[in-house]
Amino acid sequence: MRYRILGGTGLRVSVIGLGTWQFGGEWGRLFSQAEVDAILDRAAELGINLIDTAECYGDHLAESLVGDYLARRGRARWIVATKFGHRFHKFMDRTDAFSPAEARRQLEASLRALRVERIDLYQFHSGSDAHFLNEALWDALAEEKRAGRIGHLGVSIRQKGSETQAREARRLGVEALQVFYNRLDRRAERIYFPAARRDRLGLLARVPLASGLLSGKYRAGVTFPPNDVRATFDREKMGRDLAEVENIRAGEVPAGIPMSQWAIAWCLKDPVVSATIPGCKDAAQVAANAAAAELEAEI
Numbered sequence: 001m002r003y004r005i006l007g008g009t010g011l012r013v014s015v016i017g018l019g020t021w022q023f024g025g026e027w028g029r030l031f032s033q034a035e036v037d038a039i040l041d042r043a044a045e046l047g048i049n050l051i052d053t054a055e056c057y058g059d060h061l062a063e064s065l066v067g068d069y070l071a072r073r074g075r076a077r078w079i080v081a082t083k084f085g086h087r088f089h090k091f092m093d094r095t096d097a098f099s100p101a102e103a104r105r106q107l108e109a110s111l112r113a114l115r116v117e118r119i120d121l122y123q124f125h126s127g128s129d130a131h132f133l134n135e136a137l138w139d140a141l142a143e144e145k146r147a148g149r150i151g152h153l154g155v156s157i158r159q160k161g162s163e164t165q166a167r168e169a170r171r172l173g174v175e176a177l178q179v180f181y182n183r184l185d186r187r188a189e190r191i192y193f194p195a196a197r198r199d200r201l202g203l204l205a206r207v208p209l210a211s212g213l214l215s216g217k218y219r220a221g222v223t224f225p226p227n228d229v230r231a232t233f234d235r236e237k238m239g240r241d242l243a244e245v246e247n248i249r250a251g252e253v254p255a256g257i258p259m260s261q262w263a264i265a266w267c268l269k270d271p272v273v274s275a276t277i278p279g280c281k282d283a284a285q286v287a288a289n290a291a292a293a294e295l296e297a298e299i
Helices: 033-045 061-073 100-114 135-146 163-168 187-191 193-199 235-251 259-266 283-290 292-298
Strands: 003-005 012-014 050-052 079-084 086-090 093-096 119-125 150-156 176-180 202-206
Touching: 033 061, 033 283, 061 079, 061 100, 079 100, 100 119, 100 135, 119 135, 119 176, 135 150, 150 202, 163 193, 176 187, 187 193, 193 202, 235 259, 259 283, 259 292, 283 292
Parallel strands: 050 079, 079 119, 119 150, 150 176, 176 202
Antiparallel strands: 003 012, 086 093
16 A cells, blocks of 8 residues: 655545445445445555545444444544535435534534544535635634544535635635546646645545446446436436546556556546545455555556
8 A cells, every 4th residue: 555645634644545425325235334344344454544434424324334343443543534514314315514503513423423532534525615615614613623523624525616615725724625536527637736736735536436437347328226326427428428438448548457446546646636535335346446556656
């Protein structure tokens, strides 16, 4: 495993992290505690030390599965990142909750679910610029940071993007940006990389496999079950993306290298990216993702 420093936080994160949205039940299946234990055990064996979760991956469900593991196996080796800003109701149904009072309520719930006394990276989660620019929110979070319940503050920027949030992050006490970045979506290079370099912000690349499209497993016309978030994606765009995946496979992926590993390593070619946070369905997929760290210097 390779490691990079997350911006100015001083946190030494594995370049391959562990995304946990799938544990919340919106990627086609539910996970047992035993399955989560096996995934996290394998990740630890391979040197992965960054777990990224959220309040609305289920109603703190993913956090609870991770927390149960940490309570039994130990928390010391892990850098734990989670998020706030939404109340989960049911599959793909959330409402915004970004007030200072809501942020504090969610922080309490996340600390309980994760069974920790401190969250290493607490991230504003896919909110509007209006919510982000609420100074009272950041004053409240700064108080929680001084109290020792938050290590560092971040912002997980929603898919459509926000130059405002990247530009204003450092002023509001944010030290890390989590952004959409993969070979099919390179907007981050223009919108976020300059701000990260200028303000020494850590960058976490989420959806490095473009929700699995860059795994190389899917072809045009693929369908997903109704309890899989990908069933809600625009079909025409998915068709275009899959056609582009075939072009990338033919023109860019070296022979003998699995496309999924190449795609994750591709996200790390610029050192401004501190880590990628792919999801996984089992321990074997964790190992495949971790192997991308070995390719990072070759892409």
